[in-house]
Amino acid sequence: MSAARAPLPRPDPPGRRRSAAGAPVPDKRRLILDAAVRVFARQGFHACRVSDIADEAGVAYGLVYHYFASKDEVLNTLFLERWNVMLEHIREVDAKPLPVREKLAAIAAFIIDSYRHDPDLMKVIIVEVTRAANSFGQTHLAEIRTAYELIGGIVAKAQADGDFKDEIEARFAAMAFYGTIEQLLTGWIFGLLPQGAEEFERAKWLVVETVCGGLEHGGEGARRSREGPAGAHQHARGGAAK
Template structure:
């Protein structure tokens, strides 16, 4: 299968990195399709078109695959949030960028988002500590962004911003779940309308 191993470093061939990605992609699809718990390593291997044992060559176990998927992608969300915290733009624009990242990501790679939202976020008990911390960090970050705008008078003073962050995230998340479970029908035009409504209602609610 491998071709030229060009002048990279010796330890990891370029090919090996590709293989790892291949397995991650396959795992994402399988997790989305059968769920994390009910799929077997062999499902991932055969979906990726590699031997059973190879999965263990690249990953400790199933859990580590899930963690890898989570870390890489949740990191994107966190860095957007950190970025937004530093920028001096209207609240609406911040909320729009946040909602866009999440909803657009779904449009691009629905299986990935399925795994992120359904399989990981709510596993609670088996959600390993680092995972939970990232989750919490996102919420806290959003909370402090909101608090900043509250000081500017854009948000009513009597509201708890920490709680508001949970409310907004929750609303976004269940709307997404509706799509994931095919409860809500939707095409691209609808998507923009949804984004708009979620943000409008939130902003009108806190103003």
């Protein structure tokens, strides 16, 4: 139902109560959401009880139901908060006059940084929503589809400009791009891939290079990526990246 009360990440509720000193009194609703992220990430949505969330938040059981209509709504809220921020970011990137590679790099960077800064939240989103076709995946199909379509639009424009070849449908290219990123996150979540500041930075470059340039020795593709029009990024960071 009305799950998207807070479309932005950790938005400070307007007119929040404050203590005498002026410091914001801890927002219990936020407390519950943050606790839920930890509990969902640790035990999984289905395996955890609502009381686990309340305990983790240091709050009475009933309060969860004061702020949320159901356990589902807690997850829905978490997902929409983050997903909408991502959609907004993709739209902003798309609107800028950047080369495709940089647009895609910006999107990859955003998602990877999201994981870097809040792995638990991204774990929950991917494991419990994005891939959980039955319950929540169906609910948020529209939002998920929008992301694919925005990325597909970026690819399509690149094709129209002659930067990408036409043989691969933009819709498909979008799936390859997003699928690669999500698989990366999954690898980190499952502990199948090493994690660390260096790996995260390198991954941003790898995603773009793989999807744009391919695994084979490329002529232009590889050369083009070596420069980087904005010049602002050094991909292969200091030496031993293996």
